[in-house]
Each structure stands twice: as C-alpha cells, then as structure tokens.
Amino acid sequence: MKAIVLKDLIKPGSKQKAELFYEEVPTPKPGKGEILVRLRTAALNRRDIFIRYGMYPGIQVPSIPGSDGAGVIAEVGEGVEGFEAGNEVVINPSMDWGENPAFPNPTFSVLGVPIDGTYAQYIKIPAENVFHKPDYLSWEAAAALPLAGLTAYRAVVTKGNVKEGDTVIIPGIGGGVATFALQIAAAKGANVFVTSSSEEKIAKAIELGAAGGVNYRSENWVKELKKISGGGDLSIDSIGGDTFNDLINLAKPGGRIVSFGATLGPVNNLVMPRVFFKQLHIMGSTMGTPEEFGEMLALYKKNKIQPVVDQVFPLEQVNEAHLQMEQGSQFGKIVLTIPE
Incomplete structure (x- = not known):
C-alpha cells in the first residue's frame, strides 16, 4: 500500500x-x-x-x-x-x-x-x-x-459542564479544537465569544454561531471582551501564557477554565488570590473516552453539524x-x- x-x-x-x-x-x-x-x-x-x-x-x-x-x-x-x-x-x-x-x-x-x-x-x-x-x-x-472533536467535547461538555445560557470564551479561534468547541457549545445553547488576530476568522466564527468576538491585538481587548460578554462562565483554553491570566480576569465568580494546550508556554505571574477569591474551577483535559467519542458523534448527528x-x-x-x-x-x- x-x-x-x-x-x-x-x-x-x-x-x-x-x-x-x-x-x-x-x-x-x-x-x-x-x-x-x-x-x-x-x-x-x-x-x-x-x-x-x-x-x-x-x-x-x-x-x-x-x-x-x-x-x-x-x-x-x-x-x-x-x-x-x-x-x-x-x-x-x-x-x-x-x-x-x-x-x-x-x-x-x-x-x-x-x-x-x-x-x-x-x-x-x-x-x-x-x-x-x-x-x-x-x-x-x-x-x-475525530481527535479535535473528541478533545473539544470532553473539554466543553464533560469537564466544562456547559449549560444552556452559559457564556463561553474561546481564545484563538480558527484551530481545529477551538472551532469544534465553538460548535459544541453553541449546540448546547451557550453564548460563545471568541478572540483572534484576524477579523476574518472572527466573522467566520459568528457565522458558525458565536455571539461575538474581539481582536486580541487590540490594546484593550480584555476590557472590550468583558464589556460585550459580561465575563465567562466557562473558558476553553489552548493558549496558556499571558492569555491564561487574561481568562482568569474575564472569569465570573465560580467560573470554570478548561485547559487542553499551551501554545504560548508557561503561565507566568499568576496571582493566586484572583483564583481563590473568585472560587474558580481550573481543570486540565486531553482527548477522551470511547463513550465520549460516541456521544460526540451523536451530538453532531442530532444537530447535523458540519x-x-x-x-x-x-x-x-x-x-x-x-x-x-x-x-x-x-x-x-x-x-x-x-x-x-
């Protein structure tokens, strides 16, 4: 062969x-x-x-x-x-x-x-x-x-426990897992907000069901995103680095942050009181179980998601x-x- x-x-x-x-x-x-x-x-x-x-x-x-x-x-x-x-x-x-x-x-x-x-x-x-x-x-x-869909499903549904009406923040939209996470969260009835350095990618995300997005090259993008979203009940992160600190700032009290990657590397200067005073839930996730794979396929089939x-x-x-x-x-x- x-x-x-x-x-x-x-x-x-x-x-x-x-x-x-x-x-x-x-x-x-x-x-x-x-x-x-x-x-x-x-x-x-x-x-x-x-x-x-x-x-x-x-x-x-x-x-x-x-x-x-x-x-x-x-x-x-x-x-x-x-x-x-x-x-x-x-x-x-x-x-x-x-x-x-x-x-x-x-x-x-x-x-x-x-x-x-x-x-x-x-x-x-x-x-x-x-x-x-x-x-x-x-x-x-x-x-x-398969790989990106399973990773996104476990992060959004199993670990993130996404619920209808939740505000979900997904930084770096455009990659495979981030795009699947958007589709899955939107199918579950969440209001999804994204970030990107590309206005074109933000526009495409809105076409897929995102409620809005901001360009992270903007000097005040965190404040802008906080204003339009009201803060995140759930953030799905593959970026790490300084972006992870930004997601902590954007999180609502009792919010959840699920990490499945760190393309920007380690998180430096993490101020722990911002985590514990907000009662945040920070979770790691990767891939998923056979049961989750079947559930992910069923969700896509039920909603005819492309x-x-x-x-x-x-x-x-x-x-x-x-x-x-x-x-x-x-x-x-x-x-x-x-x-x-």
Missing part, C-alpha cells in the same frame, strides 16, 4: 524537521479483535508537526503518522461483532483509555506514531476504536472530526499541507485524500 513514513528521530530544540517519505509499505493484516479499514481521507493535527520536530514523547521510527481517518471496512478479524466489510466508518484515535473515565491508563496513546496511523491506504485498528460514520458527513468532514474543513490536499502533498498548518492561517481542519 501507499503510505507516508517518518524515518528520522529529531533532537528536540534543534529546529530541524524530519522528512516524510511517500512510498510502498506492506499492507497490514487484522488480528483477533481488529478491523482493517481502507482509508478514504485523513486529517492533520498539530501533533503531527510536533512529532516532526521531535517535540513529542514516545516517538519511534519508522512509523506512519496521522491520528484522524475515515474509510470503508475491508476486512474484520476474528471475534469482531457489529461490523462487516463495506461499512463506512470513522476512527477514534484515543487508544487504550482504560476503565476509569476520569483519566487514561498508563498505556494510553494517540494513534499515529508510534502506532501506525492514518496517512496510508489501509490501517488495522482495534474494533473498539471503530465507529459507524454518520451518513450525512462527507469523507472530508468525517476525517476532520465540521469545518479549510483545505484538502492529496496524500502525496502532505508536506505542502503541513506547511499550511505551520503558517496558522487556516480556519478549521486540513484534510488529506487517500489515493485509490
């Missing part, structure tokens, strides 16, 4: 980036309890870029990147029930979460390096990670949903797709089509 292969380990901090190779590799065979999926589409995540720079734990080579994918079942292994060849499916990239919904097993991992991922024509995957594709979704939309796809590239142009992601100009997900 054709696949994209990562072959080099890069020393973190070297600023070098590992090459990706488009080549022939053996087609996997499903074992007991596994399913072989003929992939139609895959999608990019920031994780894929971090791996190429050596900025991710547990990297092994050679391996096939890619966490998100959708396709058609080609073969089912022994003992698999509820699926058959020809079923259209989407893959949950949260591997071996375990029995405790509060946190994952020590053996938990994310699909795609070191476990061979979705940048390929075929993938073998445990049956528990395979879900029937919602009929209304295109192949591109289905591939866009995942936002920014651009589509053929698999062999994965380097161009990665460059597009690194530039950070996209709104929504970047998707790869898999050749026949």
Whole structure:
C-alpha cells in the first residue's frame, strides 16, 4: 500500500524537521479483535508537526503518522461483532483509555506514531476504536472530526459542564479544537465569544454561531471582551501564557477554565488570590473516552453539524499541507485524500 513514513528521530530544540517519505509499505493484516479499514481521507493535527520536530514523547521510527481517518471496512478479524466489510466508518484515535473515565491508563496513546496511523491506504485498528460514520458527513468532514472533536467535547461538555445560557470564551479561534468547541457549545445553547488576530476568522466564527468576538491585538481587548460578554462562565483554553491570566480576569465568580494546550508556554505571574477569591474551577483535559467519542458523534448527528474543513490536499502533498498548518492561517481542519 501507499503510505507516508517518518524515518528520522529529531533532537528536540534543534529546529530541524524530519522528512516524510511517500512510498510502498506492506499492507497490514487484522488480528483477533481488529478491523482493517481502507482509508478514504485523513486529517492533520498539530501533533503531527510536533512529532516532526521531535517535540513529542514516545516517538519511534519508522512509523506512519496521522491520528484522524475515515474509510470503508475491508476486512474484520476474528471475534469482531457489529461490523462487516463495506461499512463506512470513522476512527477514534484515543487508544487504550482504560476503565476509569476520569483519566487514561498508563498505556494510553494517540494513534499515529508510534502506532501506525492514518496517512496510508489501509490501517488495522482495534474494533473498539471503530465507529459507524454518520451518513450525512462527507469523507472530508468525517476525517476532520475525530481527535479535535473528541478533545473539544470532553473539554466543553464533560469537564466544562456547559449549560444552556452559559457564556463561553474561546481564545484563538480558527484551530481545529477551538472551532469544534465553538460548535459544541453553541449546540448546547451557550453564548460563545471568541478572540483572534484576524477579523476574518472572527466573522467566520459568528457565522458558525458565536455571539461575538474581539481582536486580541487590540490594546484593550480584555476590557472590550468583558464589556460585550459580561465575563465567562466557562473558558476553553489552548493558549496558556499571558492569555491564561487574561481568562482568569474575564472569569465570573465560580467560573470554570478548561485547559487542553499551551501554545504560548508557561503561565507566568499568576496571582493566586484572583483564583481563590473568585472560587474558580481550573481543570486540565486531553482527548477522551470511547463513550465520549460516541456521544460526540451523536451530538453532531442530532444537530447535523458540519465540521469545518479549510483545505484538502492529496496524500502525496502532505508536506505542502503541513506547511499550511505551520503558517496558522487556516480556519478549521486540513484534510488529506487517500489515493485509490
């Protein structure tokens, strides 16, 4: 089969980036309890870029990147029930979460390096990670949903306990998880406010259901956002750094802040009285359980929500797709089509 292969380990901090190779590799065979999926589409995540720079734990080579994918079942292994060849499916990239919904097993991992991922024509995957594709979704939309949709669902619904009428603040709109968080919160009846350095992205967010937004390059953006939103019942943060302090300032008394990333790095000069006098709830979140994946799919299907796809590239142009992601100009997900 054709696949994209990562072959080099890069020393973190070297600023070098590992090459990706488009080549022939053996087609996997499903074992007991596994399913072989003929992939139609895959999608990019920031994780894929971090791996190429050596900025991710547990990297092994050679391996096939890619966490998100959708396709058609080609073969089912022994003992698999509820699926058959020809079923259209989407893959949950949260591997071996375990029995405790509060946190994952020590053996938990994310699909795609070191476990061979979705940048390929075929993938073998445990049956528990395979879900029937919602009929209304295109192949591109289905591939866009898994990792970012699951992360957003756990952050907004499970951890954030979003309720109808809540004011939800999402900084840095445009990335995959932030965009899904907007869609999920809006579907739950929340009033969502966003930030971006792009007026175009703010306008697109409003089209998706946001109540408003501000440009964080504005000198007084925090005051402006506080004025139009009234403050946040819930903030969903992937930024960290100084932005996290701003979200604490924006939070209402008793508010919740859920963090799933820190693109700006550590939070410096955190004034703790602002946390405890406001009785804030600050929570970490990442990925999610199989049950949450099913709930996320059901929410999208019930409300016929369309995942936002920014651009589509053929698999062999994965380097161009990665460059597009690194530039950070996209709104929504970047998707790869898999050749026949």
